[in-house]
Amino acid sequence: MVKNIVIALVRGREPATTMKGSTFMSTTRILWTLLLTGTLALGATGTQAQSIAQPGQSQEPQDASDGHGRQGRPWAIVGSWFSTTPTGLRQLITFHADGTVLRSVPGEVSTDPARPPHTAAHGVWRYLGERRFGVTIWDIFYDINTGQLLRYNRLRLEVTLADDRDSASARAIVETIDLHGVVVGSRTGSASLVRILFEPLE
Numbered sequence: 001m002v003k004n005i006v007i008a009l010v011r012g013r014e015p016a017t018t019m020k021g022s023t024f025m026s027t028t029r030i031l032w033t034l035l036l037t038g039t040l041a042l043g044a045t046g047t048q049a050q051s052i053a054q055p056g057q058s059q060e061p062q063d064a065s066d067g068h069g070r071q072g073r074p075w076a077i078v079g080s081w082f083s084t085t086p087t088g089l090r091q092l093i094t095f096h097a098d099g100t101v102l103r104s105v106p107g108e109v110s111t112d113p114a115r116p117p118h119t120a121a122h123g124v125w126r127y128l129g130e131r132r133f134g135v136t137i138w139d140i141f142y143d144i145n146t147g148q149l150l151r152y153n154r155l156r157l158e159v160t161l162a163d164d165r166d167s168a169s170a171r172a173i174v175e176t177i178d179l180h181g182v183v184v185g186s187r188t189g190s191a192s193l194v195r196i197l198f199e200p201l202e
Contacts, residue, residue: 074127076165080196083170085189093193095133101125103137103155109144116141116150123155131161135170151184152177159193166195 075097083091093103103121110117123137135157141150154177159170169192176185 076131076161077125077127077133077159077168081168081193082196083191083193085191087189091191095125095135099124099126101135101137103139111144117144118142118153121153121155125159128158133157133159133161135159149179151179157191166197168193 077095078097080092080094083093085091089105091103091105093101095101101121101123103123105121107115108118108120118139118141121137121139123135125133125135128134135155137155137157139153139155141153142148143150154175156173156175157170159168161168170190172189172191174187174189175183178184
């Protein structure tokens with residue numbers, strides 16, 4: 001783009017050899033200013049792209065010597081995990097590199113009116129420092145016959161990775177929220193997590 005602007009400016013004027021000294025100097029300054037501005041703009045765009053490409057990361061400076069995870073401090077949680085609560089509830093949770101979360105549990109599909117079905121839970125995670133990660137997840141409960149929205153559940157977690165980075169513990173608050181956005185129920189809980197590891201065929 002900058003190159004095209006330079007060519008257009010040069011073609012719109014007499015050849016440099018026939019210009020008077022002051023005109024030639026002015027044109028030269030304009031061309032150098034355009035080139036410098038274009039270079040700075042490209043550099044700023046690259047820096048912005050690097051910043052955008054790191055969601056889920058805290059704003060604190062990164063230190064390569066910090067041993068918080070093989071994938072770097074903000075990325076150690078990325079992957080899929082089995083989760084179990086003290087009540088025996090089993091869950092599957094996936095933390096994506098873009099800072100989003102997907103959680104599935106048994107009972108998402110139900111024909112029992114006392115336990116209406118609900119969607120898989122969707123949310124976001126953020127790195128809190130010191131191997132801790134904050135998570136907020138929402139799911140929707142609905143009538144299986146009509147599809148009518150009944151209520152929301154919001155699950156908030158603080159997940160702490162163990163030293164091996166392949167297991168973790170979590171503290172939780174689960175809130176039931178009505179259609180007007182009012183919290184009508186709340187309970188606390190906990191869970192243990194174990195990372196799902198890659199297993200080759202042979």
